[in-house]
Every structure is written in C-alpha cells, then in structure tokens.
Amino acid sequence: MEAQDHNPAKALWRYHAPAQMDQVQLAMWTELLEKRTGICLAESRKSFLLTSLSTRMRELGYDSYDAYFQYLTEGRRGVVEWEILVDRLTVHESRFYRDQRSLALIQDQFLPELSSKLGSRKNKEKSSIDIWSLGCATGEEAYSLAMQVDDFMLRKTLNSYYSITASDISSASLSTARKGVYHINRLKNVPANLLNLFFTREDENHYRVVEKLRERICFTRLNILYLSRARLGMMDLIYCQNVLIYFKRRHRYAMLEQMVKHLRPGGLLILGAGEISDWRHNEMQPVNYPGTLAFRRIHGNTSYE
Template sequence: MDDEQFVLWQSLLEDRTGMQLSSERKTFLETSLTMRMREIGTASYQEYYQRLMTGLAGEVEWLTLVDRITVQETCFFRHHSSYELVKKYCSDLITTAKEKQHIDIWSVGCSTGEEPYSLAMLLDNMLTENAAPHYFGITATDISLPALHKGRQAIYGARKLLLLDPELKARYFKKVDQNQYQVVPELRERVCFAQVNVRELDKAPMSDMDIIYCQNLLIYFRRWRQREIVSRLVERLAPGGMLVLGVGEVIEFEHPLVQRVQYENTLAFMRK
C-alpha cells in the first residue's frame, strides 16, 4: 500500500466513523484489508475500495470491515478503579436519593459486551447485598453489528473469565460446553444492545443517564472530535449523573455543565 492509497483509506474511515487511523497503524490496516480481501477474492486495495463504494453489497461489506478494524481485545472489569468509582457512586445514589428507584447506565463503545456485563454484575451484586429495592438497566452501544450480536449472545471463552472473581463467575455464568460460558438470562435481560455511531450522537435517543461509561474509545479520534463526543455525552447525563472515561483519553477537558470527580486513578465528571 503506497502513501496515496493509505490516505484514501484513512479518509474513508474517518468520514464514515470519525476514527483517525494514524500512520503508525498503516501495517495494521494493510493486514486487516489483506485478510479480508483474501477471504472474498479481491486482488487489489483499489478493487476492494471500489467494491465498498458500490450498492447494497458494498454497504454490507463495509460493516464487516469496520468490525475487523474497530473491535479490540477486551475483558471483564478491565479498569478496576473505574468500577470501584461506579460502585461508590451507585451506593451513594441509593443512600441519598431515597425516592429514586431506577438506575440508568449507558456503555458507549461496548464492543462484544464485557463492559456492560461487568457493570451489570457490579450493580446486581451490590443491590442484592444491600437488599436495595432498585431496578437498573444498561444500554450498550457500538458501531459494529457483529460485536453487538456477540454481546447479545453473551457467550465467552474460558480464557475471558480467568481473572474474574470466582463468586461472580459461579453466580452470573453458566457453562455451555468444555470451553465456553454464557451470562445467565437474569443478567442478560438487564442489558439492551443497539448500534450507535458516536459521530451521530445527536440522533441517539439516550437521555437523563445516571452513568455514562466510555473507555478505550476516544483514543481513535482526533482531539477536537474527542471533545465534541464528550460534550455530547455530558448533555445526555441526568443532573448529578456521572461520566466515566478512560484515564488519559481526554486532556484538560472542561465543560460548564460538569465538574471533575476526584477519585484515584480515574477520569470522571459529574453533571451539576
């Protein structure tokens, strides 16, 4: 792939998804494209590009390619400190807002479901331990339809569960074969998966969220678009709601509607 072709593919990805592919990831792009081209029998980058531009078949193929490029390796409870902050926030919310009976959470860039199910396990376990009569619901969104399908299936290999607390594993997973486990129905029904492109958050119906959890997503965008996305998410928070981001993903973000949450090794903002 020459530099001119790389710029063409960079522009296509950014125009359609908002994601910026740096020059350091040129090899990654070449590998992803080559593997897919080999699968469908396409001979050149230009031929594949034209295929993506052509009709309904091109639109379907684009979804497959986006899945290859954007879906990253993830795991349950990936950033411990952030989940501890969520637990503390929800505990305080239950204690101070006696009249509030429902907790609404949005997992942005949920990939194959590990993040929203981690949040669901945390909430369900905490509410059960405290005998709190609250209900919670989690909306999990991603741009990748194949990733969302995997999230709805909620079936994970044994390797994914290696670092999971044994009590949580026993309570929230059922073994389906020698090397795979599925999230129990009671927890799956608390998570609703939907396709959302973060470039089009103005079209997303979510509002008045108590928690918005968005990690390991913003690193793929230019700084100005990062701020645009975070500002859109802030607008979707309920008063007193909390936005949790990945540490270091956004530098010196300020917004008149939020203030920084002081909690060790986390990056979070609370709506005023």
C-alpha cells in the same frame, strides 16, 4: 477487478503478503475510515490497515485496493460490505473487570449515592438506574457493570430497576456480546462469588451469562460520531473507556459534549484514565478518585428526559 471468488477456502490457499499501497491510496482509505467512523488511523498503523484490508479482499477475491474501494463505496452491496469491514478495522480488545479503579469508584460512590436518591425520585421511570456502556465491544464491560450493580442491589436488598444500554459500531462484536458466552480464560478477573452468581457452565471451556443479567442489557449498534442523532434517554452513568483514544481531538470534544447532554444532573461520566488530558466543561465537575478520570454533571438542562 470484480469479485470472482466467493469461496473463502479457495481464496485462502492463494495467501500472499499484503500488496503495497501508495500514498494516494493510503490517504483515500484513511479518509474513508475517518469520515465514516471518526477513527484516525496513524501512519504507524498502516500495516494493520493493509493486513485487515487484504485479508478481507482475499475472502472476496479482490486483488486491487482501488477496485475493492469502489465496491465498498457504491450501492447497497457496499453498505453491507462496510458493516463487515468496519469490524476488521476497529480494535475490540476488552476484558471483564478491566479497570478496577473505575469499578471501585462505582462501588464506593456512585451506587451508595444513587440508592439513597432513588427513593426520592418522583416518577417510576426516574426510579430506575440507567447506565450506558459506550464502545462496549464484545460485552465484557457491560456485563461487569451489570454484575456490579446487581450484586450491590442484592446485598442491600434494593429492588430498583436498572438497565444498561451497551453500544458499539461493530455488529459482529455486538452479536458476540448478545450471546454472552465466554471462554473460561476470559473470566479470570471475575471474582469467584460473582462467577457463581452470574454465570452458568456452557461446556468444558465456556460459561454463559445468566438470563437475569442479559435481559438488563440492550446491545445496540450506534456510531459515536453521530451521537446527536441517537435516540437515547438520560443516564445516571456513562462509561466510556478505551474508545476516545482512537479519535481526533475535535471528534473527542464533540462526543463528550453529546455525552454530557445525556447525563442526568448528579450523573457520572467515567472515562479511561488516559482517554483525554485537558477536557473541561462548565456543567461537569472532576471527581477526585485515585487512578480514575471521572466527572459529575453538576447542573444543566434535562432535555432528553
């Protein structure tokens, strides 16, 4: 069926449970998702797929999965529609200061080591600290990293430059991240002194990240399946949490290989503690810090520099 009803209000009153999907259709949709994002949707998440698809289809007035699939995979309208759908099919759950152990590792090891190395770097570009938050969702992770670094520099009266690249596949999430406005309930984990330093009150229930912090972060759309094509420089820290778990092992390995290539020697790769269990790389040394999964690049070429 062609899209007939573009009026969401009109489409909503026709609510009904998602239509059933046969095995052939299910295979078609999961293959499309995996081919375009790398995300492997387990059979157990079929109801999530059906609910997400049928909600979007209702908004557009489609009642057939096949017709919507055709719309999505043909022409320019399909490209635009995919941008919207991919946001619905990915999980964007995030929190400020979500992984306290990994942040403690940054505080205790990464920042002190790096601040002593910065002075010895030869050119100005290399005297900056470059961080990448990969799969940043709505920005909480990138802002937590920025607060950590900024606060460290303030306390140590360092004036080195730092920048954070924060990437995600979801344009909608990135747009929320760029605004930097969060409901007060989402800020519970932010230490009170940092809340005062880095947020201003927007209204009764919302706080906004201060400009000084927002301008250090570049939120950008990037599909981690195609990291080899990404135009990114070398990083001192790559932080990738709660992302790889959605991918098949071969995709995880390929993504990690690309991350290694973007790390400066001595740089840290911090993953979520359960992100991958058996990964080893001859240029990466495991970092022994309780409750974390982290690796240091011990050598290797610096072709992106």
